Amino acid sequence: MTSTHIDVGSVDLDELGAWMDERGLPAGPITEVAPVAGGTQNVMVRFERGGVPYILRRPPQHARAKSNEVLRREARVLAALRDTPVAAPRLVAAQTAREPVFYLMEPVEGFNATTGLPEPHASDPAIRHRMGLEAASALAELGRVDPDLLPGFGRPEGFLERQVPRWLRELDSYGELDGYPGPDIPGLEETARWLEDNRPATFRPGIMHGDYHLANLMFAHDGPRVAAIVDWEMCTIGDPLIDLGWLVAMWPMGSAHVPGLASPREIVGCYAALSDRDLSAVDWYAVMACFKLGIVLEGTHARAFAGKAPRDLGDALHAATLDLFARAAHIIHNSLD
Missing domain, CATH: 3.90.1200.10 (Aminoglycoside phosphotransferase (APH), C-terminal lobe)
Known part of the structure; x- marks a missing residue:
């Protein structure tokens, strides 16, 4: 599955690819897109790009009043913990300046x-x-x-x-x-x-x-x-x-x-x-x-x-x-x- 005209909820994957390019992340088509089970407040999607796996976390398509602010805070926490020994998911990059807020993290093997x-x-x-x-x-x-x-x-x-x-x-x-x-x-x-x-x-x-x-x-x-x-x-x-x-x-x-x-x-x-x-x-x-x-x-x-x-x-x-x-x-x- 590639990124052409695919919209995962409120994040368009073509736009996501361009955003990743701006941040110098591995290039190429977005493939292997699949939802990740677990959790009810937000949505997680797994995909690969340039041979690297990612997890995208974003608000639900019909976001709650505080969904974006919650993810903004969550991304800030993961950024702060990224270089500590804490067993937190490793943040790759976050888009917090506008809504919908979303971030990418490394998949957890567990x-x-x-x-x-x-x-x-x-x-x-x-x-x-x-x-x-x-x-x-x-x-x-x-x-x-x-x-x-x-x-x-x-x-x-x-x-x-x-x-x-x-x-x-x-x-x-x-x-x-x-x-x-x-x-x-x-x-x-x-x-x-x-x-x-x-x-x-x-x-x-x-x-x-x-x-x-x-x-x-x-x-x-x-x-x-x-x-x-x-x-x-x-x-x-x-x-x-x-x-x-x-x-x-x-x-x-x-x-x-x-x-x-x-x-x-x-x-x-x-x-x-x-x-x-x-x-x-x-x-x-x-x-x-x-x-x-x-x-x-x-x-x-x-x-x-x-x-x-x-x-x-x-x-x-x-x-x-x-x-x-x-x-x-x-x-x-x-x-x-």
Whole structure:
């Protein structure tokens, strides 16, 4: 498949070829064009040109209000991380001056463990166990990056103080949806109060991925190494331990897809061995993750009442919200296990 008159969504491949020429990238026809599965907010297309493979990431054809700005931020993050040891996709070039925003990155050779395990991972319990520790190691590497690489990227001042009020406001906003009776979430008030009463007094700002969990990791085909951390659209400057809490709160325990993974406590221990950050309040970060994710999922439940999401999906995510708040209560009373 060549570039002549091919339009992939909102990016014309003939124009893309001319843009690549301006940047001195390998010339020739654009071939082997194919969509890349994964992700719902943006579109990825794989192609080759001049014998070099690329991934093009762009907004959907019917872009959301913030689609271009999200990709603009994402491209800035990947540019900042390009020369660091962080396992991020390697940015090749970005078009951010006009819309639609898009960028090119090198393909990642890896797999998503939430969709199943290849060999040798499927048969080797030592590799499966090590995958969790490698997830912690990759996150610790990100935590070592100087946030000054992204000046003005976030608002670290008062970051932790804003968390609980911000997500309670989000929950309150669901009341604007017709038919939603309000949140029926046991432990909501108690969890919010505990988070406010036990919030860490200080933290050291760093680069946060913002959605760090198993589904956003690509693992190497030949072992447990994290080949790439993907989907950087929620990245900011804040408290990197929020990412650690998110990882352990969402870590699959007894998963049919990935049996034999390291425990959350082992993941925290691995991170602690590689970081000089204060982990004495790690339970707080895990509870915060349960609190935030539970409220986010409740949004689909609320939209289902208003006919804006399938009712069965809303019910399923409400059940997940209840599980997350039960998990938060367990951590509050028993610590992370």
